Amino acid sequence: MKKPDIVEFFARLAADNPHPETELEYSNAFTLLVAVVLSAQMTDVGVNKATRALFAEADTPEKMLALGEDELKAHLRTINFYNTKAKNVLALSRALIEQHGGEVPEDRAALEALPGVGRKTANVVLNSAFGHQTFAVDTHIFRVGNRTGLARGKTPLEVELKLDRNVPQPFRLHAHHWLILHGRYTCKARTPECWRCVVADLCAYKPKTPAPPARKPDRGA
Known part of the structure; x- marks a missing residue:
């Protein structure tokens, strides 16, 4: 993924979710x-x-x-x-x-x-x-990094180092949260929901998943 596309990629994720946080509950x-x-x-x-x-x-x-x-x-x-x-x-x-x-x-x-x-x-x-600008590569980030072309690597460390090199400011602090949430809820492992993805046109994944067919109205209603 080219640098202008990376900037646009994270700008869209940020616009969609301005304040991403871990979904783990903690107090300190x-x-x-x-x-x-x-x-x-x-x-x-x-x-x-x-x-x-x-x-x-x-x-x-x-x-x-x-x-x-x-x-x-x-x-x-x-x-x-x-x-x-x-x-x-x-x-x-x-x-x-x-x-x-x-x-x-x-x-x-x-x-x-x-x-x-x-x-x-x-x-x-x-x-x-x-508040360190680190990139915690779990299975979601590993998948999203490779599938989109944002940061391809054969190991989590390779993906992490590429993210560290490729992700620009002002997105570095929250980048791994955006990517985790994107992988968890949109860019899913088995069936990525490309039809509703805000970065689908920037993504290198070719067999884009089409939207599911609309449900037929219930005639008995």
Whole structure:
């Protein structure tokens, strides 16, 4: 995708959704970090259902450790791989207390050193909690980047680095949210809804999905 088209691409997404945000529910950097760790192979809706009660009880590393493994697992039973994730949440809580004074560090390397935290999670926290211009490449962004021609790559890191190179101001801060939401609700994996896409004419995807046929009126009405 050429630079003028990239500018127009994000200008349209911004006009359609001026203030995009993560759909994970959180109250501070710690609860955001935990929510993102729990979101692996889960929907945001599923994570939010589990964390509302959890974060009401434990919104700091200290409170999370005090909760204990059994009670934490009870909160997370609806989360995929909740046993492993519960252990990671407790381990990262302990590490935050012992290594960072109970605070979530504003540093990629320090975040990635925490149990259960990878590059994508670190990028989400840096962006949403601290306002860094990072690009957290999940399955949605990976698909949208490759399908549209915005940022093609064989790995999430390749896509991330191309986004970092290609996305201009003033769109860099919110770019990954626009792309996630676009992939989640419009540029879907199986059947992209091209007929209602605001950037369809800028997209390299050739077999554009036509609009579904209009429903015939119910004669019995």
